[in-house]
Amino acid sequence: MAKQLMRGSHVIAEAATRAGCRFYAGYPITPQNELPEYMSERFAQLEDATFIQAESELAAINMVMGASMAGVRAMTSSSSPGISLKQEAISYMAGMELPAVVVNIMRGGPGLGNIAPSQQDYFQATKGGGHGGYRTIVLAPYSGQELVTLTVKAFDLADAYRTTVILLGDGLMGQMMEPVTFPDPIDPATLPQKEWVLDGARGRDSRLIVSMLLDPVQMEQFNWKLARKYEAICERETQYESYLLDDALLAVVAFGTAARIAKGAVNRVRKAGLKVGLFRPITLWPFPGKELRALTRTIKHLLVFEMNFGQMVEDVKISVGEQARVHFHGRPGGIISTPHEIADAITKLIYRYEL
Amino acid sequence: MPKQVFKRPEALKDNVTHYCPGCGHGIIHRLIAEIIDELGIRDKTVGVPPVGCAVLAYNYIDVDMGEAPHGRAVAVATGIKRARPDLIVFTYQGDGDIAAIGTAETIHAANRGERVSVIFVNNGVFGMTGGQMAPTTLLGQTTTTTPGGRIALRDGYPLDLSQMLAVGRGSVYIERTAVTSPKNIIKTKKAIKKAFQVQMNDLGFALVEVLSQCPVNWKLSPVEACRRVEEEVVKTYPLGIIKDTTSTGRLHKLIS
Numbered sequence: 106m107a108k109q110l111m112r113g114s115h116v117i118a119e120a121a122t123r124a125g126c127r128f129y130a131g132y133p134i135t136p137q138n139e140l141p142e143y144m145s146e147r148f149a150q151l152e153d154a155t156f157i158q159a160e161s162e163l164a165a166i167n168m169v170m171g172a173s174m175a176g177v178r179a180m181t182s183s184s185s186p187g188i189s190l191k192q193e194a195i196s197y198m199a200g201m202e203l204p205a206v207v208v209n210i211m212r213g214g215p216g217l218g219n220i221a222p223s224q225q226d227y228f229q230a231t232k233g234g235g236h237g238g239y240r241t242i243v244l245a246p247y248s249g250q251e252l253v254t255l256t257v258k259a260f261d262l263a264d265a266y267r268t269t270v271i272l273l274g275d276g277l278m279g280q281m282m283e284p285v286t287f288p289d290p291i292d293p294a295t296l297p298q299k300e301w302v303l304d305g306a307r308g309r310d311s312r313l314i315v316s317m318l319l320d321p322v323q324m325e326q327f328n329w330k331l332a333r334k335y336e337a338i339c340e341r342e343t344q345y346e347s348y349l350l351d352d353a354l355l356a357v358v359a360f361g362t363a364a365r366i367a368k369g370a371v372n373r374v375r376k377a378g379l380k381v382g383l384f385r386p387i388t389l390w391p392f393p394g395k396e397l398r399a400l401t402r403t404i405k406h407l408l409v410f411e412m413n414f415g416q417m418v419e420d421v422k423i424s425v426g427e428q429a430r431v432h433f434h435g436r437p438g439g440i441i442s443t444p445h446e447i448a449d450a451i452t453k454l455i456y457r458y459e460l
Numbered sequence: 461m462p463k464q465v466f467k468r469p470e471a472l473k474d475n476v477t478h479y480c481p482g483c484g485h486g487i488i489h490r491l492i493a494e495i496i497d498e499l500g501i502r503d504k505t506v507g508v509p510p511v512g513c514a515v516l517a518y519n520y521i522d523v524d525m526g527e528a529p530h531g532r533a534v535a536v537a538t539g540i541k542r543a544r545p546d547l548i549v550f551t552y553q554g555d556g557d558i559a560a561i562g563t564a565e566t567i568h569a570a571n572r573g574e575r576v577s578v579i580f581v582n583n584g585v586f587g588m589t590g591g592q593m594a595p596t597t598l599l600g601q602t603t604t605t606t607p608g609g610r611i612a613l614r615d616g617y618p619l620d621l622s623q624m625l626a627v628g629r630g631s632v633y634i635e636r637t638a639v640t641s642p643k644n645i646i647k648t649k650k651a652i653k654k655a656f657q658v659q660m661n662d663l664g665f666a667l668v669e670v671l672s673q674c675p676v677n678w679k680l681s682p683v684e685a686c687r688r689v690e691e692e693v694v695k696t697y698p699l700g701i702i703k704d705t706t707s708t709g710r711l712h713k714l715i716s
Contacts, residue, residue, distance in 0.1 A: 171539020305504035
C-alpha cells in the first residue's frame with residue numbers, strides 16, 4: 106500500500122478500523138477531537154460498525170465495556186481529564202477481564218491544565234489509574250508509523266490478555282503529520298472466537314461477567330490470577346528500542362515525543378564525537394527495567410528526559426539501583442524541547458563526568 | 461398424574477434469594493423470568509444488573525448477565541445492544557442506581573431511543589447500604605440520613621425520573637406499576653412484557669418503574685409496607701402509563 110501523509114489522530118483511527126475495531130464511543134476533548142471525527146466518518150461507511158458520541162466520558166467508556174462484553178473490538182479515546190473520568194470503568198474492566206483499547210492524547214495537568222504536548226500522565230497510566238490494584242498495558246508510540254503498528258498491536262494484546270491497553274500519546278503525536286503505510290484490513294469475522302462473551306445462552310449455560318467477588322477466598326484467588334497474568338505480560342510483551350548504545354558511555358532514556366526529540370539530540374552529539382545513545386521504552390508497562398539494567402554493565406550514566414517533572418525516572422532508578430547515575434531533564438508545562446536543548450544537557454554531563 | 465399448574469420458570473435459577481422478608485425484588489425477578497420464558501428469548505437475552513440490593517440478580521435470573529459500575533447500567537446495555545442488535549438487552553436498576561448516580565446515562569439513553577428495556581425498581585431508599593435517603597425518598601420520610609424526615613429546603617424534592625424521561629422524544633413507553641397485590645403484580649408483568657416487546661419491535665426506549673416495598677429500611681411489617689405504597693407512595697408517584705407512543709410505530713432507525 107502506498108504511503109499516505111496523515112495526522113496522528115487520524116492514523117490511530119484508521120489503524121484501529123483496520124485492526125477490526127467496530128465500536129467506538131467518545132466525548133469531545135482537545136487535543137484528540139480529530140480522532141472521533143475521523144471515526145464517525147469512517148464507521149459510517151461500515152455496516153457492522155458503531156460510532157456513538159456519548160454524553161460523557163463515563164458513558165463512553167461504559168459503552169465500550171458493554172461492546173466488549175458482546176465480543177466486539179472496542180475503543181475509546183480522550184485526553185487527560187477525560188481519562189481520569191474513565192478510570193472507574195477501567196478498574197471494572199480489569200476486574201471483569203474485558204479487553205478494550207483506550208487512547209490518551211495527553212495534555213498538561215493537573216486539573217484542566219493546558220492542551221500543549223505533555224507526558225504528565227505517566228504515573229496514572231502505568232501505575233493503575235483507578236482503584237483496586239490492577240495493571241494496564243501502556244504503549245508509547247513516537248512516530249506516525251509506530252501509531253499504526255502499536256494501535257494494531259493494542260487490539261491484539263487486549264484480546265490476548267483480556268485487558269485494557271492504553272495507547273499513550275500527546276498533542277504532538279496526535280497533530281503531527283507524517284507519511285505512513287497501513288496493513289490490510291482485518292475482517293472481524295476472522296478473529297479468534299471469544300469463549301466468554303455475552304451473546305445469549307444458546308445451547309449452553311448462561312454466562313456471567315462480574316467483578317464483585319464477595320467471598321474473600323475467591324477474591325484472593327482472582328487477584329493472584331491477575332498477578333500471574335501481569336507477570337506473564339512482563340515476561341513476554343516488554344518492548345523497547347536501543348539506538349547507538351553499543352559503544353555509548355551515556356544513554357538518554359525517553360519515551361514517545363520526548364524520545365523523538367532525544368534521537369535528534371543523540372544524532373547531533375554523535376556528529377561531535379560524543380559516545381551517546383538512546384534507550385526508548387515502547388511499553389511503559391511492562392517497563393523494560395531488566396533490559397535497562399543490563400545496559401549498566403557498560404553505561405554508568407543515564408539521562409532521563411521527560412515532558413513532565415520526573416515520573417518514568419522513578420522506574421529507571423528502581424531498575425538500575427546503584428549500577429548507574431541517573432540524571433533528569435524535564436519540561437513539565439507543554440514547552441517542546443528542541444534537539445539542541447537536549448544536546449546541550451547531554452554535553453554538559455559528558456564534560457562534567459569526563460565521559 | 462395430576463397436571464402441573466405452577467412451576468419455576470426456566471429463566472429462574474433454583475436459588476434461594478438473599479432479599480429481606482417482604483422485599484419486592486423476588487417478585488419482580490420471577491416476573492422477568494416468566495416473561496423471558498413466554499417470549500421465548502432466553503437464548504438471546506442479556507441482562508445488566510445494578511449496584512445495589514439487586515446486584516446479585518444474576519444468581520437468580522438465568523440469562524447471560526454483565527455487571528455495570530454503579531449507575532452505568534444503561535450505558536453498558538447501550539454498548540451491548542449496539543454491538544449486537546440481535547440481542548434483547550435489559551437493565552435492572554434501583555432508584556439509587558438509576559435516579560441518583562446514573563441519572564445522566566439514563567436520560568441520554570432514553571433521548572437516543574436506545575433499544576433497551578429498563579426495569580427501574582423504586583423503593584425510595586438506598587437499601588443495600590442501610591436505608592439512606594434516595595432522590596426518590598418522599599418528603600417527610602425518615603431515613604438514616606434524614607433522621608428528622610426529608611426536608612425540601614435541605615434535601616430537595618422527590619425526583620420523578622420517569623416523568624423526566626417521558627419528556628424526551630426517544631422514549632416510547634414508560635409505565636409505573638407496583639407489586640403490592642396480585643392485581644398490581646399482574647399489571648407489572650404486563651408492563652414489563654410490553655417493555656421487552658417494544659425492544660423486540662425496534663420501537664425505542666422503554667422503561668417500567670416498579671414501586672417496591674422495603675419493609676426493613678422502612679421499619680414496617682411487609683403488610684404495612686405494601687399498604688404504605690398503596691396509600692402514601694402513589695400520591696407522589698401515581699401508578700399508570702406515563703407515556704406510550706408505541707402505536708405510532710418505529711421512532712427512528714437504529715444505526716448499526
